[in-house]
Amino acid sequence: MAVRDAPTTSALVVDRIEVVLGGRPIISNVSFLLGRGEFAGVIGANGAGKTTLLRTILGLERASQGTVQIHDATGSAGRPRVGYVPQKVLLDPSLPLRARDLVALGLDGHRLGLPLPSPARDRLVAEMLEAVDAQDFADERVGTLSGGQQQRILIAHALIRRPVLLVMDEPLASLDVHSAASVAALLAHLAKTQDVAILLSAHDMNPLVGVMDRIVYLANGHAAEGSVEEVLRGDVLSELYGHHVDVIRVHDRIVVVVAPGDPSATDHATLLSGGRETD
Ligand SMILES: Nc1ncnc2c1ncn2[C@@H]1O[C@H](COP(=O)(O)OP(=O)(O)O)[C@@H](O)[C@H]1O
Numbered sequence: 001m002a003v004r005d006a007p008t009t010s011a012l013v014v015d016r017i018e019v020v021l022g023g024r025p026i027i028s029n030v031s032f033l034l035g036r037g038e039f040a041g042v043i044g045a046n047g048a049g050k051t052t053l054l055r056t057i058l059g060l061e062r063a064s065q066g067t068v069q070i071h072d073a074t075g076s077a078g079r080p081r082v083g084y085v086p087q088k089v090l091l092d093p094s095l096p097l098r099a100r101d102l103v104a105l106g107l108d109g110h111r112l113g114l115p116l117p118s119p120a121r122d123r124l125v126a127e128m129l130e131a132v133d134a135q136d137f138a139d140e141r142v143g144t145l146s147g148g149q150q151q152r153i154l155i156a157h158a159l160i161r162r163p164v165l166l167v168m169d170e171p172l173a174s175l176d177v178h179s180a181a182s183v184a185a186l187l188a189h190l191a192k193t194q195d196v197a198i199l200l201s202a203h204d205m206n207p208l209v210g211v212m213d214r215i216v217y218l219a220n221g222h223a224a225e226g227s228v229e230e231v232l233r234g235d236v237l238s239e240l241y242g243h244h245v246d247v248i249r250v251h252d253r254i255v256v257v258v259a260p261g262d263p264s265a266t267d268h269a270t271l272l273s274g275g276r277e278t279d
């Protein structure tokens with residue numbers, strides 16, 4: 001088996017999956033494990049297959065080969081809860097819904113109709129608002145909040161039912177540099193404190209390098225996976241891309257440089273420049 005051992009302690013086991021869309025393989029032979037309490041990034045350029053991988057994990061696309069397993073705390077099968085925040089969530093500013101109401105709706109899953117208020121519900125909502133540091137804007141209309149504030153509310157909405165796995169597609173994409181770093185740090189913290197496996201995708205790893213436990217790096221339809229130290233290396237990425245790539249560490253930043261003369265060098269250098277915001 002291509003992934004590390006001990007699948008029963010893993011929330012997510014992706015084993016040698018291939019996904020074919022429109023008659024061609026989008027990703028092949030992708031394998032990795034994610035444990036509860038771990039925070040991982042699926043990193044790759046636009047079109048690398050990040051959304052396809054996440055949708056396959058969620059069961060929205062079918063793997064033509066390989067398997068995806070999601071385990072609850074006992075390691076048993078069944079239907080463990082998975083939270084999902086899709087790529088673009090547009091919240092209308094005129095929507096008469098407070099941030100705390102949206103978090104509360106996370107408790108009701110697919111059920112229709114307005115939930116009945118109760119002290120137990122209010123307590124759970126207050127706990128989640130505190131966990132994502134959103135008390136200060138909990139009574140604002142959710143559509144009027146900043147991008148970073150909305151992401152905190154969407155995270156609380158997804159986590160309130162205590163999923164074993166939270167999947168988020170490009171949650172940092174529309175945020176400014178400071179908000180992206182702060183949401184990334186929050187997610188890393190929540191993975192530990194809420195004992196949930198968190199998997200997010202990003203085309204810019206910049207805010208994530210310092211806080212990810214694991215990285216699943218997609219290029220050429222394949223993945224390199226491991227810790228940041230294991231994956232962000234010249235030899236590993238050169239093999240993945242199929243041509244020479246240098247990984248240069250400057251202070252707190254990581255810059256990936258493609259050999260001069262490669263027509264895609266500029267794109268890659270921009271995409272792959274990464275690091276952590278210093279406070
Ligand atoms: N339903 C589909 N049918 C055919 N091709 C698709 C479909 N969805 C995505 N693709 C292709 O799969 C590749 C990966 O897309 P995607 O997973 O959205 O990448 P990313 O999220 O990394 O930008 C792209 O080339 C895209 O055009």
Ligand SMILES: [Mg+2]
Nearest residue numbers: 050051052087
């Ligand atoms: Mg995508």
